[in-house]
Amino acid sequence: MVISYILIGLFVLIDFITKQIFSNIYNLNELQEIIPGILNFGYVQNTGASFGMLAGKQFLFFIITIIALLIFGYFFSKSNIKTKKVYTIALILLISGTLGNAIDRLLYGYVIDFVQMPFLPIVGSTIFNVADIFLNFGVAMLFIDIIILDYYRSKKSKEVGQNEEN
Secondary structure, three states: OHHHHHHHHHHHHHHHHHHHHHHHHOOOOEEEEEEOOOEEEEEEEEOOOHHHOOOOOHHHHHHHHHHHHHHHHHHHHHOOOOOOHHHHHHHHHHHHHHHHHHHHHHHHOOEEEEEEOOOOOOOOOOEEOHHHHHHHHHHHHHHHHHHHHHHHHHHHHHHHHHHHHO
């Protein structure tokens, strides 16, 4: 469990450092094409949620962040990395991403975003950060665990139960 806390701290630190680097390299609202049509870097201050939704609603984000951290923390405290690796890693990523963006909101009143990938369908114009990557991978891994891996764990558990009866 200690490694899990170290990972959360490391991921939050990586997010914070990358935000500082890009906000110091680029001017506000500047975007530079790094790989044409694929990757842009820059510096944007995001006062909203994903895709700029709910811009300026900082108190709402504060409440949602507290609730999310309490929920993630509860499930994380009940998780066991030995039996549910994907689930636990998903929670580590969700906690890290939530904390990373929460730190920005507390320090600055906005989130620092700096990466854009124009080739992505639907979200190509979105600018994001490392915390957002952690959040998206965390959600994807959580769905994989809940929808796919739980099915196989349940199936395996039933097989073990049937073998014990025989």
